Amino acid sequence: MSLDLDMSTDGVLTADTHLVQSFADLNALKQDGARTVIVGAEGAYVTDSEGNRLIDGIGGLWCVNAGHRRPEIIAAITEQLETLDYYSTFYNFTHPTAATLAAKLAELAPGPLNKVHFGNSGSVANDSAVRILHHYYNRLGQPKKKQVLSRHGAYHGSTHLAIAMTTPGYSEGWDKAEGLVHHLRCPHHWREGADMSEAEFLDALIDDAKDKVEEIGAENIACFIAEPIMGAGGIIVPPAGYHAAMGALCRDYEIKYISDEVVTAFGRLGHFFASKDVFDVQPDIITTAKGLTSGYQPLSATILSDEIHEVISDEGAMFLHGMTYSGHPAASAAALANIALMEREGIPERVRITGKRFETNLCALSDLEMVGEVRGSHFMMGIEFVRDKAAKTPFASEDQIGLKVARQAQKRGLIARPLGNILILSPTLVMDETMIDSTAEILRESIVEVQSGL
Missing domain, CATH: 3.90.1150.10 (Aspartate Aminotransferase, domain 1)
Incomplete structure (x- = not known):
């Protein structure tokens, strides 16, 4: 089958009439010159x-x-494909590139975040984090701890669960996982802070979170998920001390803290990971994607604490989760080359x-x-x-x-x-x-x- 890829004068691929584009006005794209x-x-x-x-x-x-x-990343992908194009990380199979990348991410991640599960998108990384925590609490004999705290203004992805954790505006007219996610107040001082100082607004946000936890019951809440800086919700930077305070609240109520660093990791804020270095919070899980390979291959990572891994890897615990392309060799090679380049060039x-x-x-x-x-x-x-x-x-x-x-x-x-x-x-x-x-x-x-x- 051959594709007609000739360009028309208005810049639209003639083959593009078959492509369904993401987050787009599909009706507007029917017009010539819209792309x-x-x-x-x-x-x-x-x-x-x-x-x-x-x-x-x-x-x-x-x-x-x-x-x-970048030729270094392209060459690493090519060399990997010429050596081992694909093998899974299912069952007892593995391959050196995924294992080496997992070790490198454990080295870069803050604190006791030493165990890495790979996926192929930020949405999958965030879904995986919640699914793993649900299993974790089942293993601990706390099967009621399933609820998720997110925030208005958040963006955590577009799969069925991730879109539920995302601010409600992104799912208008679409279904999503119901009954699991509760949205806390948006931490946008300029819009939401009224006449409060930033410190007063921070206190109000923490009080709002405490009220929600008390309303739901900490015994029912698995986790709180937060981007260090909200991205697709409008670039919202929380008040100083917000993440540290929310981390302390989560520890007090025995709620796991997921830091969604799909956007903020790998240098965007000047560090490989921003949670601890920039915002002074130690998460229980960090999720990342995007800059992990600089977009050269689709890859994401859900980075778990040793304590969580110990529970889910205990005797009799089967890890019934994964994707065909988890830890894909070419994607792992791209990430390793990308990280090496970033370290070499500072x-x-x-x-x-x-x-x-x-x-x-x-x-x-x-x-x-x-x-x-x-x-x-x-x-x-x-x-x-x-x-x-x-x-x-x-x-x-x-x-x-x-x-x-x-x-x-x-x-x-x-x-x-x-x-x-x-x-x-x-x-x-x-x-x-x-x-x-x-x-x-x-x-x-x-x-x-x-x-x-x-």
Whole structure:
């Protein structure tokens, strides 16, 4: 079977009429010119079918941390495929690449997180974490501990359980796992804090969590799951001390703490893992994906504490969970090469400098009339647009302000991600100072252009 991959003048693949795209307005995609077709990439740039070279301001999808087309990663994948293309990690089978990667992740992860289960996406990693904990509590004779605490504004994936743990707006019109997940208050001080100081808002958040635990009963709650910084929920940074305080609350009530580092790990915030180094919390489980391979292969990891593993590996305990591609050799090789590259080039350490420049440059956009808040950290930033800055009045959804700014930015050579009234930036971590400054200039010009047309 041959595919017609000729490009039409509007940049749409003729074969693309058969592709169902994720998180898209499928009706709008029926229109000619609605898609941007990416045909090449290198470093911090991608190239579209019209020949435009664009700064990849979303890093593929939060994931191309090491940059595009790195020969070291490509060579590692190729060599692995030529040696062992595939074998499973089921039953008593294993292979050296997955075992070596598990050992490396145990070395990088904080505290006693030394056992690694592989999957193929962040959604699967988070589903696996909850499923493992349900089994863990069954083994301990506490079968009622099944409930999950999440938060409004969270994003934990799109599988049936992960979407239930995600903020409710992402499942509108769709079904999800019911009866398991309870959403705590969103930790967004600028929007939710009213007249409270940040410290007062933190106290209110912890009180809200305590009230919810008391309402449900700690004996019924398996875990609390949280992103260090909320990603697809709008780049929400919690008040200082939030994660440490929630970690203490979870310990007091014997609730396991899952840190969803699908986005924040592997250098995006300047460390391989952000939970302990940046937010001073020791999770019982860390989940990760995306930057684990810099997007070169699909791979995720659910990293467990020794204590959890001891219970689920005790005599008579069968681990009845796994996926065909768990620990795939080529994906594991990609991750090992990616981590080695990051260590060799000191990418996380460099991000502590370049990421701060990126953050500072974007925060300077706050002087623009319709920029309500610029928030985030390092190479994980969001810009929220408002109709009235003093009152924080949002634009109507039909105004599509984020989309309008993103389109203006793309005309000027930058891909950014619109999310309602928010524009998200999560670029590759290999941007230099010139490119960082250029990104901020493009964003300023684009926002001014849209602002002038209101």
